[in-house]
Amino acid sequence: MRKTQARLFVVAAILMLAPSASQAHVSIWPRESMVGATEKYTVRVPTEGKVATTSAELEVPDGVIVEVLAMPNTWKQEIKRKDGRIVAITWQLTVPPGEFAEFSFVARNPRGESKQIVWTLRQKFADGAVTDWTHTPEGVLRPTAVTKLMPRPAQ
Numbered sequence: 001m002r003k004t005q006a007r008l009f010v011v012a013a014i015l016m017l018a019p020s021a022s023q024a025h026v027s028i029w030p031r032e033s034m035v036g037a038t039e040k041y042t043v044r045v046p047t048e049g050k051v052a053t054t055s056a057e058l059e060v061p062d063g064v065i066v067e068v069l070a071m072p073n074t075w076k077q078e079i080k081r082k083d084g085r086i087v088a089i090t091w092q093l094t095v096p097p098g099e100f101a102e103f104s105f106v107a108r109n110p111r112g113e114s115k116q117i118v119w120t121l122r123q124k125f126a127d128g129a130v131t132d133w134t135h136t137p138e139g140v141l142r143p144t145a146v147t148k149l150m151p152r153p154a155q
Contacts, residue, residue, distance in 0.1 A: 026056060026121045026133040027144035035149045036111040044090075045123060046100035052126045053095040056103065059088045059120035063110030075101070094126075109149060117147040 026045050033039045045056045060066050066086040071077050075093035091103045100118055109117065118141065121133040134145040 003136045006052075025144055026123050026131075028058075028119050028121065028147065030147060031143070032148045032150060033109055033117075034152050035114060036109055036152060038106060038108045040104055040106050042101060042149075043103045043121065045091075045095060045103070047095045047097050049125075050097050051129070052097060053101075053154065054095075054126050055090055056101075057090045057122040057124070058122075059079055060086055060107070061090045061110075061117055061119065063112075063114065064117060065108040067106045069104055073077055073097070077103070098148070109147075114149050119145050119147070121145050 025048070026043065029042045029044065030039065043058055045053055045075060047053045065088070068077065068079060068086065068089065075091055078090040078092070080088035080090075089103075091101075091106065093101055095101045118134065121134060121144075123131045125131075133142060135141055
């Protein structure tokens, strides 16, 4: 009986880990924050295929106020503004296959009744291909592009 339980545990562990390994796409962290909070966000950009990544794009949703961090000399960032507010960031850096890069920024989450932030994330490759990591090809919202917003505790 114990051998059967041990095997079931191993199979369950493999099944739980397999989806996370296969979903190592461009993602944003944290996955949860609070309404109106100021948070440090990190965009993780892995190159999973055989073609290097050349840039990652982030569109900032309405109601989110972003400040960018100082840029190191190893990569370039392009900031797009509308009415003084940052509405998009493009990070340019060659990320070879099998490697990843992380880019950070600080944002104030929207106030009010917002339940989530949906970030538009795109990855561009050296061969000209572009992948949308916000929605699946079927149009389903990817959880890796969403930050759930929890209400602030009552004071």
